Amino acid sequence: MKNRNWILSNRPQGAIKSGDFTREDRDMPVPGNGEVLVRVLYLAMDPAIRGFMNASGNYAAPLPLGAPVRGVMLGQIIRTGPGAELSEGQFVWGFGTWSDYVVAPASQFYVVEADADSDLASFTHVRGTIGLTAYYGLLDVGDFKSGDTVLVSGASGAVGSLVGQIAKIKGASRVVGISGGTAKCQRAVDDYGYDFCIDYRSGSDLNTQLDTILPEGIDLLFENVGGSLFEASLNHLARNARIAICGMISRYNASNDQPGPSNLWNLVVKTAQVRGFLVSSILGDRARTQAMLKSINEWISEGRLKYDIDIREGFEAIPDVYNCLFTGAHKGRLIVKVADPVR
Secondary structure, three states, X not given: OEEEEEEEOOOOOOOOOHHHEEEEEEEOXXXXXXXXXXXXXXXXXXXXXXXXXXXXXXXXXXXXXXOEOEEEEEEEEEEEOOOOOOOOOOEEXXXXXXXXXXXXXXXXXXXXXXXXXXXXXXHHOOOOHHHHHHHHHHHHHXXXXXXOEEEEEOOOOHHHHHHHXXXXXXXXXXXXXXXXXXXXXXXXXXXXXXOEEEEOOOOOOHHHHHHHHOOOOEEEEEEOOOHHHHHHHHOOEEEEEEEEEOOOXXXXXXXXXXXXXXXXXXXXXOOXXXXXXXXXXXXXXXXXXXXXXXXXXXXXXXXXXXXXXXXXXXXXXXXXHHHHHXXXXXXXXXXXXXXXXXX
């Protein structure tokens, strides 16, 4: 058997192009001591992967040319090496590669308590790293307090859609989103519980809209986009505001260095706190992450937390699907189905 891989052939300049990846068939990997062989069922399309493709890397080492692209995956164990404390047939999620099969230490995977008939795709989203990102970023990093006024950029995206709902569950007084397009803003309000969503593509001045909608200012800003949206948000901070920086997707495909906000003095004026974060920093704490996922599962069971997953099919489609992250041609969490589970 051969193992299909999408290999990084060139460092992308701007948007990803067809020649930046090469499909390469390699020998089937064999698990060693403490390792497992996992068949990939779903691959998550994450904006941060774009940074790994640059020579400078992102928050992780740059992806070497000639290596399979890295990403979050959900799969099924089909073989175990000596000493691996997992079993064949178990479902797991964690970091892998854009491949049919992945070999890695068993310790880097989270076991999914589910069977083949469960909503396995949700473990690449709300029951996995995206749910943990929203929970941790809002409640821990953002130091959320009941009664806060919360602003979320990228409100209808995978993370933003959950952040708005969790803020409402936890007692926010007002939750406002920023998104691109009428349909996305409507979904943020109708499906994800936002009190209001600003369409930054409408042509209206964003600062004027924020003045009108949030006259008392922003207590907690959850930043996913960066750029001009971030700069406008900094103009409307309340005193002692908190800012949790999750991502800056507006600059991921930029071919030139992007200028930072010109109004950082507002952080001093409003005695605001800014903290960037990575969900990977807490994944090693199994007890803590399991407690977070327990709350998330309870909210889902109670019908208080909704989520959308946009599933595309086919290994060959992965590069084209990935670009949808930056054009907005998707709804919710974007993933690719690679294979069906073994029953």
